[in-house]
């Protein structure tokens with residue numbers, strides 16, 4: 001590719017590519033999560049729907065393949081370029097080798113984008129030269145690269161928790177992304193899909209969620225198969241008083257309400273709670289809505305409490321590959337402490353014979369096994385209910401030694417995987433703490 005005036009065909013994708021680069025910069029430079037960038041001031045706000053979807057897909061794929069893209073680019077880079085230039089090059093790799101886009105079009109568009117900003121204009125020539133060389137590389141050079149690794153700050157503690165082979169299996173699962181899973185009410189109109197043993201409906205290549213059959217009728221909602229297990233394990237009975245202590249955006253609230261429980265849904269975030277209300281309206285389900293800090297909430301005692309505690313969300317990297325690049329683990333100890341305090345406070349809201357379901361969408365043992373072992377030490381009258389974990393489709397081999405359920409993203413590899421999760425059922429043996 002020579003330095004040329006970009007033709008209009010290759011520039012058609014400019015808005016989406018520009019927004020993808022902005023998303024990548026916001027994640028890797030400003031350490032912001034993609035979910036925080038979707039608002040009216042975010043890079044996607046002014047785009048047409050198709051460009052918005054494309055920009056999001058490009059940024060997500062680039063983050064998912066970041067480690068491989070960096071390996072492929074390594075030999076072309078004498079020193080590490082400015083992050084903003086690096087992100088343009090990473091996007092080029094992913095467009096050419098993952099999306100199969102012609103390199104000349106990718107080069108023209110990305111050189112134009114590089115020239116637009118102060119941080120990248122000096123790198124435009126380099127982008128041009130490297131994309132040209134990428135275009136000459138055979139696909140086999142990409143295919144023989146190892147599975148993308150997690151950044152060191154997360155990989156190291158995970159290897160300490162699980163060993164290298166398991167972490168590599170998780171990384172393989174992360175690289176594959178995730179299908180769409182639905183939870184649903186009885187009698188709901190459902191799109192075509194595969195019914196999983198645990199009761200979720202799985203759809204591969206779902207496309208636009210709002211276009212799926214039954215969306216308007218509101219009989220189903222999006223929820224990963226493993227995220228649906230805490231309520232299956234809680235097994236709410238009609239009329240039971242259940243407190244959903246960290247409820248937003250409400251996937252589990254809807255499951256509880258659909259089972260006929262009398263649900264109090266609480267969350268500290270007013271904005272996220274508005275989504276719970278919207279979700280309940282769409283699905284025609286009911287719950288009492290409380291916006292409050294769980295730690296300050298007082299009430300009559302509950303039959304059952306679901307504590308889906310705020311966590312690192314490291315179990316959801318398959319669908320949120322931005323997370324390892326937007327975070328560095330610095331704020332994690334604060335979260336672990338909050339989880340500990342929330343368990344203790346939840347126990348004070350539980351009837352003597354009640355059950356507390358503690359769960360996190362995390363693969364870190366600190367937020368699962370270790371949290372529960374510590375809670376059992378703090379509360380001598382607390383016990384763990386292993387038998388409650390025996391629900392349809394749950395492999396008994398997933399139960400860990402303290403009696404909780406450890407779900408890993410590399411499980412169900414042949415069926416499209418599942419998010420990492422930890423679930424434990426606690427009982428207070430007769431009296432509240």
Ligand SMILES: C[S@@+](CC[C@H](N)C(=O)[O-])C[C@H]1O[C@@H](n2cnc3c(N)ncnc32)[C@H](O)[C@@H]1O
Pocket residue numbers: 245246247248249250251252253266267268269272292293294295308309310311361
């Ligand atoms: C893992 S999410 C909950 C997901 C939800 N259970 C579902 O299934 O859709 C954790 C939630 O905890 C909420 N949260 C964080 N700190 C809180 C606090 N101190 N009190 C109440 N909610 C809190 C967050 O706003 C967030 O919505």
